[in-house]
Amino acid sequence: xxxxxxxxxxxxxxxxxxxxxGAAFALHPACHALAFPSFGPERRGAPVRAFxxxxxxxxxxxxxxxxxxxxxxxxxxxxxxxLRNLLKPDGKILINTKQTENKPLIAFxxxxxxxxxxxxxxxxxxxxxxxxxxxxxxxxNLDEAIQKYMPEKIRExxxxxxxxxxxxxxxx
Amino acid sequence: xxxxxxxxxxxFAEGIRLACPEVISAYPITPQxxxxxxxxxxxxDGSLDAEFIHVESExxxxxxxxxxxxxGVRAFTATSSQGLLYMAECLYYASGGRFPIVMxxxxxxxxxxxxxxxxxxxxxxxxxxxxxxxxxxNAQESLDxxxxxxxxxxxxxxxxxxxxxxxxxxxxxxxxxxxxPTPEQAKAFLPAYQTENKLDLDNPKNMAFSAGPDTNxxxxxxxxxxxxxxxxxxxxxxxxxAEIFGRTYSGLLDAYRxxxxxxxxxxxxxxxGLCREIADTLREKSLKAGVLRIRYxxxxxxxxxxxAVSPAKAIAVLEKDISFGNExxxxxxxxxxxxxxxxxxxxxxxIGGLGGRNISHQDIISIFEKIQSGTAKRVNFIGIGExxxx
Numbered sequence: 001x002x003x004x005x006x007x008x009x010x011x012x013x014x015x016x017x018x019x020x021x022g023a024a025f026a027l028h029p030a031c032h033a034l035a036f037p038s039f040g041p042e043r044r045g046a047p048v049r050a051f052x053x054x055x056x057x058x059x060x061x062x063x064x065x066x067x068x069x070x071x072x073x074x075x076x077x078x079x080x081x082x083l084r085n086l087l088k089p090d091g092k093i094l095i096n097t098k099q100t101e102n103k104p105l106i107a108f109x110x111x112x113x114x115x116x117x118x119x120x121x122x123x124x125x126x127x128x129x130x131x132x133x134x135x136x137x138x139x140x141n142l143d144e145a146i147q148k149y150m151p152e153k154i155r156e157x158x159x160x161x162x163x164x165x166x167x168x169x170x171x172x
Numbered sequence: 173x174x175x176x177x178x179x180x181x182x183x184f185a186e187g188i189r190l191a192c193p194e195v196i197s198a199y200p201i202t203p204q205x206x207x208x209x210x211x212x213x214x215x216x217d218g219s220l221d222a223e224f225i226h227v228e229s230e231x232x233x234x235x236x237x238x239x240x241x242x243x244g245v246r247a248f249t250a251t252s253s254q255g256l257l258y259m260a261e262c263l264y265y266a267s268g269g270r271f272p273i274v275m276x277x278x279x280x281x282x283x284x285x286x287x288x289x290x291x292x293x294x295x296x297x298x299x300x301x302x303x304x305x306x307x308x309x310n311a312q313e314s315l316d317x318x319x320x321x322x323x324x325x326x327x328x329x330x331x332x333x334x335x336x337x338x339x340x341x342x343x344x345x346x347x348x349x350x351x352x353p354t355p356e357q358a359k360a361f362l363p364a365y366q367t368e369n370k371l372d373l374d375n376p377k378n379m380a381f382s383a384g385p386d387t388n389x390x391x392x393x394x395x396x397x398x399x400x401x402x403x404x405x406x407x408x409x410x411x412x413x414a415e416i417f418g419r420t421y422s423g424l425l426d427a428y429r430x431x432x433x434x435x436x437x438x439x440x441x442x443x444x445g446l447c448r449e450i451a452d453t454l455r456e457k458s459l460k461a462g463v464l465r466i467r468y469x470x471x472x473x474x475x476x477x478x479x480a481v482s483p484a485k486a487i488a489v490l491e492k493d494i495s496f497g498n499e500x501x502x503x504x505x506x507x508x509x510x511x512x513x514x515x516x517x518x519x520x521x522x523i524g525g526l527g528g529r530n531i532s533h534q535d536i537i538s539i540f541e542k543i544q545s546g547t548a549k550r551v552n553f554i555g556i557g558e559x560x561x562x
Contacts, residue, residue, distance in 0.1 A: 019347050026177055033177070036341070060445025
């Protein structure tokens, strides 16, 4: 099972990304996904977590991820070294940041791309970056999931964000 | 059928759309709100032809559904936690009046301290209210129960209201793949609601009346008997469901690797999946583990439980509930069944997940280890106070 932990702030769309990623992965016939937010009241600006679990068989374990394959951080102020304890041995942290000296973190300047595309949040940018970096899901399937589960007026922008971020991250 | 990526709440709303209730009475409460939101959108966009009635409280929500049912139409409402407790008075009216209303309850902790997260203390406190109680494990089963609940509740031998329970957040807010049947399939499965238990100008009768000491007891006995008559109807509903939708369900219980199990964990709701995974892992280490998921708390599957646990050397009951001053209520029910069935294997109660606390892999492993080694107390509190038993 591949487990992705999303860290963001209320309003950044961490859960939307967790859900779209799951929906995209589940488009394949023998692929199963589970996506859920950190439960509780929603508060803009407060730290939030979201989870995506991907597997080749139905997923019945609904507990919170204890060890992730990927941690995606939408806001770099949420990073702490303790997060590394939540990674599997070869797990990776993908972080939206301008700083480049973050190794072994994978730094990706999602804000810059979001600004360029006039997107107010970086959720789909970082989702595209994850796709480009890991190949766990194709851009085409993310496209299709956005088409199915995002409101019409923001679909095209987000599809572009995914494609561009995937291209950019593919070169990292 | 169409496959969609839905939350438990959304899947349930899809199931209700397919069941075509004529009246929906709605009062929102987290984590149920999405159900009534989705249904209001369906009524608005015309994909569900129902009266959507905003009411001022949960007490009114169920009263309104009863009024609709008394007029002879299919009614739906949904609630959670304090909302369920606030409508408690009406629960008994609905069951005593034999109104086959379906209600979804999002299982959530009860105040105080105030908490919106999932546990099962709300619905389990209402076991005696005369409602059929089912507990779903995943979003697909939630949708399927939305349809099956009407079939069972409205059956002329049953005529009893039906509460479908979904674990708050862990099920209501978790997204997964769900097969959404077509309206044609749903129509082939669920007949239109027909009843004589209604206000009818052509056949006037007294409804919701008083009954004194001479007859009241007989009405109560009939309610009790109807609950047991639901058991063959549940089977009938599931057989017809399998024919039309191709998905099978196993009645009051869902047994996993219990046939030769020496250590059986009994639980209910969405935690069962994790328990089955742990059972698989432990079997690789030669511990013969099995899991029994209770799908229906009422009617209670006493005989079925006895049969399923007969090979066990020890039994654990894991529940997100506590009856203060005693033990978990599910455990009490199960111990009664075990005693009635002359099961002598020791049974242990594990209480966890209250107020939404995560139950981890290790917690489940520990349960099996403790009942195997005989180090469990009669009542165990996962994660706190190892010694605080009764």
